[in-house]
Amino acid sequence: MSSLLRDKELDNLKEIFVFANTPSYLYKNFRQNPAVLGLSEKYQTEELIGFFERLVQSEKPDMESLLMSYALLFAISLKEYAESRRFLNGVDRHKNLEWIKEIREIIIANARATTIKNIDLNHKTNAVPSRHEVELTIMQDAR
Amino acid sequence: MIHSKLMLFAENIIRDTQTNKISAINIIEELASPGFPLFMAGLNVLTLLEREKDDAQTINFLLKLRLDENELAGLEVGADFQDKLRNRSIVTINGLVLPNPGILRAVLFLNEKEFALHEVSVRKIGETGAKVVAA
Numbered sequence: 001m002s003s004l005l006r007d008k009e010l011d012n013l014k015e016i017f018v019f020a021n022t023p024s025y026l027y028k029n030f031r032q033n034p035a036v037l038g039l040s041e042k043y044q045t046e047e048l049i050g051f052f053e054r055l056v057q058s059e060k061p062d063m064e065s066l067l068m069s070y071a072l073l074f075a076i077s078l079k080e081y082a083e084s085r086r087f088l089n090g091v092d093r094h095k096n097l098e099w100i101k102e103i104r105e106i107i108i109a110n111a112r113a114t115t116i117k118n119i120d121l122n123h124k125t126n127a128v129p130s131r132h133e134v135e136l137t138i139m140q141d142a143r
Numbered sequence: 144m145i146h147s148k149l150m151l152f153a154e155n156i157i158r159d160t161q162t163n164k165i166s167a168i169n170i171i172e173e174l175a176s177p178g179f180p181l182f183m184a185g186l187n188v189l190t191l192l193e194r195e196k197d198d199a200q201t202i203n204f205l206l207k208l209r210l211d212e213n214e215l216a217g218l219e220v221g222a223d224f225q226d227k228l229r230n231r232s233i234v235t236i237n238g239l240v241l242p243n244p245g246i247l248r249a250v251l252f253l254n255e256k257e258f259a260l261h262e263v264s265v266r267k268i269g270e271t272g273a274k275v276v277a278a
């Protein structure tokens with residue numbers, strides 16, 4: 001499982017983990033970490049949840065497994081809240097992760113419900129382009 | 144009762160995945176063009192909806208874009224509050240054509256009742272609306 005991250009990336013996470021004195025510090029710094037952002041971008045929410053659930057089965061996890069668990073948890077927190085909500089509601093049962101209850105509360109408190117919708121009107125027109133489009137055309141022509 | 148706390152038009156709406164904060168870039172307060180019809184490659188409508196605890200978790204509202212009395216676009220938007228009291232809705236409309244100057248309105252309907260409205264004026268450049276009266 002630790003192959004999801006390289007040794008150097010795990011070292012960076014370890015540095016954050018060792019210095020963390022509050023759950024908020026862990027939340028802020030893990031979510032800003034490029035390795036955690038990379039996990040969130042590379043894998044689907046369900047995959048990340050699967051990795052996390054397999055990893056936290058161990059009763060006495062080593063440091064590497066702990067770091068990966070937190071990395072996965074924060075990667076999941078970067079996903080759409082609609083996809084992670086069910087997982088987050090029950091995540092505090094994993095008592096071997098320090099501050100799990102507090103971290104869960106921070107993640108849920110910072111989550112926002114967002115609806116995103118696109119509509120293409122597909123007009124074929126000889127209409128005058130708006131300023132934004134004129135600027136874009138000028139920039140493209142200049143290249 | 145579900146209501147809108149904020150509604151605006153912008154050229155770009157960005158959501159930061161790390162902080163989950165929304166930024167509106169180039170807010171449109173007025174549209175002006177020397178000629179019509181006016182083509183808009185992308186128009187974004189940002190709406191911040193707020194519900195009370197007893198209101199439904201998920202709603203389907205209707206967004207209509209009107210230029211004066213002329214309906215330009217209409218679409219149904221499903222919003223899930225996900226246990227929260229607020230929902231941010233970002234609707235991007237690509238390829239909108241404004242045939243003439245007027246008042247552009249985004250109107251939200253819930254159960255066929257209008258519950259939110261935002262409007263900007265669309266004017267032809269050279270027409271300020273103010274009249275100069277010779278002394």
